[in-house]
Amino acid sequence: MCDQTFLAVVFGPCDKCSKEKPLRAVYIKSEQLSYCSLCVEMVWLHENETLASLKNEAETLKGKLEEERAKLHDVELHQVAERVEALGQFVMKTRRTLKGHGNKVLCMDWCKDKRRIVSSSQDGKVIVWDSFTTNKEHAVTMPCTWVMACAYAPSGCAIACGGLDNKCSVYPLTFDKNENMAAKKKSVAMHTNYLSACSFTNSDMQILTASGDGTCALWDVESGQLLQSFHGHGADVLCLDLAPSETGNTFVSGGCDKKAMVWDMRSGQCIQSFETHDSDINSVRYYPSGDAFASGSDDATCRLYDLRADREVAIYSKESIIFGASSVDFSLSGRLLFAGYNDYTINVWDVLKGSRVSILFGHENRVSTLRVSPDGTAFCSGSWDHTLRVSA
C-alpha cells in the first residue's frame, strides 16, 4: 500500500482553452504547460501531422536529389576512358617484410620522409620502423589491446594512436635512449566508444578522429580541447581521410551505416553524402586531385565517387571477389587503386577503365591496412599474419 504512487490531479483552467478541467503536464518547445485532456489530444494530432509532413518532405527531397544526380549522368567513366591507353603488365613484389608484431597488424602510416612507418597491432604495441633497413626504431606498449588507429605527425616528430581505450594519444618520438616514450604520452581525444581512425591535419597541432560512437572530432593537440565535432553517421565510423591540402578544409568519412560523408571542417556541416555500398565502408581515400574519393567495403567492392558530379562514377568488383575490401589507396597519379582484401590478397585496379590489372599474393591472413608511400615509390600492407610488407 505504501508502494502505490498516486497521480496528483490538478484542477484548474487549461492553458490552451481556459476551461476548468483536470489538467495534465505537457511539454511544448521545452516549456511545461498544463492542458486538459482534450487539448493534450490535439497536441498529439498536430505533432503526428507535423512528423508525417516532415517525413514526406524528406522523401520528396531524396527523390529530387536522385533526379538531379541522374540528369548529369550522361556517360560512364570507363566509357570516357576507352580512349586512354591500356596499362601493361605489372610486376610487383614484396621488397621488405617487417616482422616483430606479436599479433594482428591493424593499422599503419608512412612518415613524410618516405622511409619511416608506424604500425599498431592487436597486442597493444605500436612500432616505428625504418622501412629501408627493416630496423625497429621505437616501440611503445599501449595500455589497451586492439590499437586500431595510428598516424605519423607531418613533422615526423610524433605519432598518434588509439583503439579500445576510446582515446587518441600522442607520443613525441625521441632518440634519447634514456627517455621512456610512454612517459611523455599525451591524451588528446576522448570518445565514448573505440577509436577507429585518426589523422593529423596539415600540422602537428590538430588531430582528426573517427570513433565507434558514430562521430568524428577535431582536437587541439596541445590543450586536448575539442575544436569541432561531426555528427551525422547512423552507426560506427570506421575510416576517414583528409582532402589533399590544395583543395581545402574538408574530409571524408565512411561507416557501418554504409554511408560515405564529406564534411566541412570549419562548420562541422556534412556537405555531401553517398549511400551506394551494400555493407560497412572500411576505408576511404581521396583521389590525388581532391575531386574524388575511393571507398572499400565489406560488400567486396571498391567504388569511386566524384565530388563535383556528386555521384558514384565507378565500381571495382569481380564475381570472383567475394571477401570485403579492408583498405584502399591510390598511386601517385591516381591511375592505380590498390586494395587489400580479407581473402589475403591485394588487387590493383585501373581507376579509369575499371578493370583489375594485377593481383598480389604473399600475406598469410587478411590484409587490414594499406598505404602508398608519400613519394609513390612503394606501398606497405599490414596484415593479420602479424607482418607488414613493403612492395614495389
Place this chain on the structure above:
Amino acid sequence: MSGKTASTTNNIAQARRTVQQLRIEASIERIKVSKASADLMLYCEEHAKKDPLLVGIPASENPFKDKKTCILL
C-alpha cells in the same frame, strides 16, 4: 503522457534535421559526369610520368628495389 509527447518531439527534431540536411545536399552545384571523368583522366595523364608504381623507375633510384651488385671484370 508527457513522456509520449517528449519522444514525438524528439522524432520531430530528428526529422527536421534530416530535412534540413537534405535541403543543403539538394542545393549544391553539380557538373556532368562526362566533364568530371574528363578531368580525372586529365589529372592521370599529367601525373602519369611521375608515378613510380605506374611507369616504374630504374632500380638504382628506387630505395626498395635491390640494386645490381657491381661486377669487377
